[in-house]
Amino acid sequence: MNNIENNEFVSASDYYQAIEGLPKRQREVLNLIAVLIKRNGYSPSLAELAEGINVRNRMTINQHLEALKRKGLVSWSANLKRSLKLTDAVAELLNDQVEDNNSNTIPFPKSKSEYELNVMGTISAGSGIDAIENPEKLDIESYYAKIGCYALKVKGDSMIDAGINDGDYVIVKPNPSPNNGDIVVALLEDGTATVKRFYKESNSFKLVPENPSMNPIIIDKSSNLTIQGIVVGLFRQF
Template sequence: MLTRKQHELICFIADHLGETGVSPSFEEMKDALDLRSKSGVHRLISALEERGFIRRLPNRARALEVLKMPERAEAAARKTKAPVRAAPPAPPVPANDVIEVPLHGRIAAGMPIEAMEDATMLPVPAALLGSGDHYALEVAGDSMVEAGILNGDYALIRRQEVARDGEIVVALIDDHEATLKYLRHEGAMVRLDPANSSHQPQHYRPDQVRIQGKLAGLLRRY
C-alpha cells in the first residue's frame, strides 16, 4: 500500500510522461508535491522503485518509466486535483534526453598522443547519437580544423573495427597511440589524412593500424 505522497508522485509522473514523453525533473516533482527539498523526492522515487511501480532507465538523466499504477490512484488523484492517466508505453528517446558515455581522455587531432585513459562519464544529448555503443574523446590539436573539429571539442565515437575510405576514424597506432583522422588506403599502405593544409598525411602499414571507432558527432562547450 502506498502513502499519500507516493500516490501523488506516481500520478504526477504518469501525467507528465503522457503529456510530454519526458520524465519530470526533480525540481518539478518537488514543487508539485510541495516538498521542501529534492531529497524527499529521491526517497519517494526509491520507495516506488522498490515496490515495482516505476523504474529508472540506465545511463539517462530524467528517465523514469511507470510500470504499473496503484489500485486507488484515482482516489489519490482526486485529492490532489491531478488527472489520472493509464501508464503510458515506454516512450521513444526524446530529443532532450541525455545519455552518459565513457570519456576516455584526450586524442590527438595532430600528431598521435596516448588515448584511452581512465574513463569518466560525459553527459551527451541523445539526439547526437545513433544506434550502437559510443564513447567520447577530448580533441587535442588543430589538424582537423577544416572539418570543423577544434581543440577542446569532444569527439563522439561509435565503436566499430571497420570503416570506409573518407570516414573520420579513431585509429590506434602500434597498439599504443591513437589519432583522429580521415581514413584512406594508398596502395599497400594505410594513409591517415588531416583536415588542415599545414599538416602532412601519416602513412602506416596495415598491421600497424587498428580502427577503434568512427566519428558520430561533436560536442562543444562554450
C-alpha cells in the first residue's frame, strides 16, 4: 500500500539500535534481504524469502515485512513485484557484512562511522579543548580527488619553515597558472623538480624556499619552466 511510514530515525545509530532490538526472525529476514540483494543484484520475492528461512507461506514473510516496514527498516512499492528495498541507512550498515555465500547469518552490523575521522574540537595552549558539539568529518581523500589532485612524497627540507617536512605528502592540484605566493611543484629546464613558493616578476619567475639556508631560484621568462600544480594540502604521518 503506502510507502514508508513516518520515519523518526535521524542517524545511523538510531538504525543500529533498531536493528539490534529486532526479534530473532525479523532480524533473519532483514539479513536475508541484504544477502539476496547483494548476491542477485535485484530484490527478492516473498517466496524466496520464505524459502530462505524455511517457512511455507508467503504471508508469513509479508507480516515480517510489515513489522520491519513499521520500524522504518524496509520499504516497497505496493503491487509491484520485487520492489522491496532496504532503507538506505540500513543497507549501508549491513552492506559491508554481506558475504557472497549461502549463509544468511550476518554478524553484528558495523557502523559506518567507524570509517570516518571526526574532528572533535579545537585545542589552543592556555585553554581547554573547545569541543565541537556535532563533530564534523574530515574529508580528505575524496575532496581532493574530486578536484583532480594527486599526492607527492616530499624529500628534503627546503620548505621547512612553511611546515612542509621531509617525508610529508603534499597534495597537488594541477594548475599551470599559479598566483604569487602559491606553493608549487615546478619542473625546471634541466629536468629537475622542486617544491617552492612561486612569484612572478617582470622578466622572471622566482621560486623561493622556506628555509633560510637556501637561496631562491630565479628563472628567466624565456626559459622553459613548467608548473605542474599548486600545493593545496599536506598530510604527515608521525
